Amino acid sequence: MGKGILILVVGLSALISLLIINLNEDTNRSLDTTVDMYKTTQVRLISNSGIEVYLEKMRRNKTLSGNFTDNSLLDGQYDISIYGPDTNLTITSAATYLEKEHTSIVNAKREPVKMPGVNSALYISSNTISLNLNGNVDINGNDHPMFGGPAKSPLPGIGVDDVTDSAFIINNVKSKITQDIKGLGGAPSVRTLTDNTDWLALSEEFIFSADTVLTTGTYSSGSVFGTTDSPIITYCNGDVDFTDATGAGIMVINGNVNLSGNFNYYGIVIVYGQSSIRCQTIGNNGIYGGTILVGESVSVESQGNAKFYYSWDAINQCKVNLKSSRFKILSWLE
Amino acid sequence: MNIILDLLGAFLIGGIVLLLVANLNAYSSETQFASAADLRLQQNAKTLAEIINDDLRKIGYKYSGTAISQADSQKISFYGDINNDGTMDLVTYYLGNKEDAPSTPNPDDRVMYRIVNNDTISGPTLGLTNLKFSYLNTHEQVTANPDSICYVKAEIWVETIQPVGGEYPFTYWEMTINPRNI
Numbered sequence: 001m002g003k004g005i006l007i008l009v010v011g012l013s014a015l016i017s018l019l020i021i022n023l024n025e026d027t028n029r030s031l032d033t034t035v036d037m038y039k040t041t042q043v044r045l046i047s048n049s050g051i052e053v054y055l056e057k058m059r060r061n062k063t064l065s066g067n068f069t070d071n072s073l074l075d076g077q078y079d080i081s082i083y084g085p086d087t088n089l090t091i092t093s094a095a096t097y098l099e100k101e102h103t104s105i106v107n108a109k110r111e112p113v114k115m116p117g118v119n120s121a122l123y124i125s126s127n128t129i130s131l132n133l134n135g136n137v138d139i140n141g142n143d144h145p146m147f148g149g150p151a152k153s154p155l156p157g158i159g160v161d162d163v164t165d166s167a168f169i170i171n172n173v174k175s176k177i178t179q180d181i182k183g184l185g186g187a188p189s190v191r192t193l194t195d196n197t198d199w200l201a202l203s204e205e206f207i208f209s210a211d212t213v214l215t216t217g218t219y220s221s222g223s224v225f226g227t228t229d230s231p232i233i234t235y236c237n238g239d240v241d242f243t244d245a246t247g248a249g250i251m252v253i254n255g256n257v258n259l260s261g262n263f264n265y266y267g268i269v270i271v272y273g274q275s276s277i278r279c280q281t282i283g284n285n286g287i288y289g290g291t292i293l294v295g296e297s298v299s300v301e302s303q304g305n306a307k308f309y310y311s312w313d314a315i316n317q318c319k320v321n322l323k324s325s326r327f328k329i330l331s332w333l334e
Numbered sequence: 335m336n337i338i339l340d341l342l343g344a345f346l347i348g349g350i351v352l353l354l355v356a357n358l359n360a361y362s363s364e365t366q367f368a369s370a371a372d373l374r375l376q377q378n379a380k381t382l383a384e385i386i387n388d389d390l391r392k393i394g395y396k397y398s399g400t401a402i403s404q405a406d407s408q409k410i411s412f413y414g415d416i417n418n419d420g421t422m423d424l425v426t427y428y429l430g431n432k433e434d435a436p437s438t439p440n441p442d443d444r445v446m447y448r449i450v451n452n453d454t455i456s457g458p459t460l461g462l463t464n465l466k467f468s469y470l471n472t473h474e475q476v477t478a479n480p481d482s483i484c485y486v487k488a489e490i491w492v493e494t495i496q497p498v499g500g501e502y503p504f505t506y507w508e509m510t511i512n513p514r515n516i
Contacts, residue, residue: 008351012358019362026369033376040384105418331396332514333418 043076043102047095048334050078051106054091058082059325062110062211086110086323088330107330113209113233113250113322116202116268118290119193120159121183121310126298128276129165133177137281137302141183141310146266146288147228149313157181157189157308166190183310199294203252203272209325210235216255219245228266231318249318259285259306266311267318268292281306289314364499371494372503378460379492379507382446386488387509389425389448392416393486394515401516402480405469410486414515416450425450429465438495440502463504464491470510486511 050071058064069079076097084090091106121141141155158181160166169190170178183189212225216238219225225247226232236253244261253271256278263285270292271277277295286307293300394401395414404411409428416423430445443459470485471477487510493502 012355015355015358015362019358019365022362022366023369026366026373030373030376033373033380037380037384329514333395334391334514 039098039100040102042074043095043097043100044104044334046073046076046078046097047093047102047104049073050080050093050095051091051104051332054080054082054093055106055108055327058089058110058327059209062323062325089327102334105331105333107332108327109330111324111326111328113319113324114205115250115315115319115322116197116199116270116292118155118268118292118310118315119195120156120191121290122157122300122308123159123193123195123290123292124165124298124300125161125195125199125292125294126165126296128297129160129168130297130299131169131173132299132301133173135303136305137177137180137308138306139181139183139189139308141189143313144288144309144311145313146311147313147317149316152312154184154189155310156185156191156193157183157187159191159193159195161192161195163192166192199270199272199292203254203270206233206250206252206270207235209233209323210252211249213237214240216240218243221245221261223247225249225251225265226267228314228317229321231267231322233322248314249322256280259283261285264288266314268315270294289318368498371496371498375461375492375494375503375505378462379490379505382460382462382490382492383488383507383509385448386427386490387511389416389427390486390488390511391513392515393513397422397515400480401513402469402483405467405478405480405483407466407468410467423450427465427467429462435459439497440493440495442502443493443495459495461492461495461502462490463493465489483516484512486513 050073065082067079067081071078071080076095078093078095081092082089087109089108091108093104095102122139139157141157143152143154145151158169160169170188178188181188181190184191211232212234214234214236218241221244223245225234225245226249228248231249233249234247234251236251236255239255240253241258241260242263244263246264248266250267251265251269254273257271259281260283262283265287267289269287271279273295276297277293278299279293280301281304283304286309288309288311290310291308392414393412395416397413401414402410402412409426411424411426413422413424415421416425426449428447430447432442432444434445435443438459440461442463443461444463445459446462446465448455466489468487469477469483470487471482472484474485477483487508489506489508491504491506493504
């Protein structure tokens with residue numbers, strides 16, 4: 001009797017164990033199905049995120065290309081390959097997560113820089129203008145082709161927002177200097193212009209794409225902020241002094257600026273501030289392209305041989321060679 | 335007399351134990367069958383979701399025009415180089431009729447047709463009983479205009495192919511896909 005019960009209990013236990021093992025196996029396989037879906041999704045996300053990460057890096061490093069392997073993200077890894085010209089970039093991301101693999105391929109092009117419309121050699125937009133021009137300041141709205149480009153129609157030497165401002169400039173600048181404000185309509189070429197540009201928004205767009213960011217300080221001989229063949233976007237966040245420096249491209253200055261020595265710049269200089277800005281030049285400085293001063297109150301002081309020349313050619317040279325930080329995605333395979 | 339009573343008692347207890355074992359065995363088989371059916375249901379739903387997900391993410395890949403040519407609740411046609419071979423593909427998904435799947439015990443399951451450049455791939459039903467597409471614009475509002483579609487929402491209803499306890503358990507899978515090329 002005792003043996004019979006023992007056999008029965010052992011048999012029942014075996015049956016129940018078998019049932020539990022089978023159910024556990026199904027549960028595990030069910031879990032595997034869910035986990036597999038999770039892995040598939042995760043590896044796709046890692047692959048796509050890898051491309052996003054490198055697009056951000058390409059925004060900051062405008063010459064970034066090649067292979068970048070073994071990047072870690074979300075417990076997975078991805079390899080990036082970037083090749084092709086700016087007009088047709090191919091970015092490939094091959095990701096692995098546990099045993100899963102996924103490849104995303106993106107075709108993109110770097111969008112050109114949207115250059116601001118220059119309406120005068122020196123455009124001042126402000127409620128309060130203060131001018132103290134001395135020496136041989138030369139403000140010239142006649143086009144200055146500098147790189148073999150065609151000559152364009154002249155622009156005003158100085159452009160302002162309203163008649164009061166233009167009258168103020170003509171009445172408060174020394175008569176000798178008024179003859180040095182050349183351009184559209186002859187000297188003194190000071191004109192009222194209608195300008196609807198949102199300079200703050202535009203400046204922020206350039207700041208987003210800035211190649212170089214400068215803080216308050218003095219930047220002297222040897223400082224190069226781009227060349228005409230390889231112009232850059234420079235953002236100065238604070239008051240800056242340039243002494244004998246050179247540059248080309250677009251320079252956005254959020255603060256006051258002092259130019260001294262032989263500072264030469266080809267392209268567009270935008271000086272803007274929420275309140276007051278001061279633009280001071282001493283020495284043989286030259287800005288060839290266009291200069292824009294925007295602020296609640298703008299003060300321009302000049303000594304020496306400062307030149308503010310309009311040059312379509314210089315602006316165009318920058319436009320052709322500048323790289324923005326904006327990409328247009330042409331296709332995305334995931 | 336005592337021996338007879340002992341024998342009767344032993345038969346009674348033995349019979350009860352045998353019934354219990356038989357019941358347990360039946361329960362075990364039933365539970366295993368239901369568990370396996372649930373597992374297959376889940377796997378089938380996942381397979382269908384992966385197929386749809388993989389294709390819909392390629393809508394408009396390397397296609398410059400309006401990528402979605404037909405956007406109905408049970409049918410979608412779109413252009414895209416889905417195998418990245420440089421040749422544009424026209425892909426159509428639609429849900430077949432119940433009569434298209436006569437060989438399965440489930441009377442409601444249907445075949446999901448996937449046509450790539452006139453090449454129809456249907457495969458097994460995988461228990462699919464319903465498929466619904468809806469289309470959302472950039473503000474995630476329902477739209478019928480192919481030009482303004484930014485998201486494709488796909489819903490699938492999947493049942494077990496075999497009945498479990500006389501019924502067909504079902505699962506529902508919903509995914510909203512944002513094809514990057516439209």
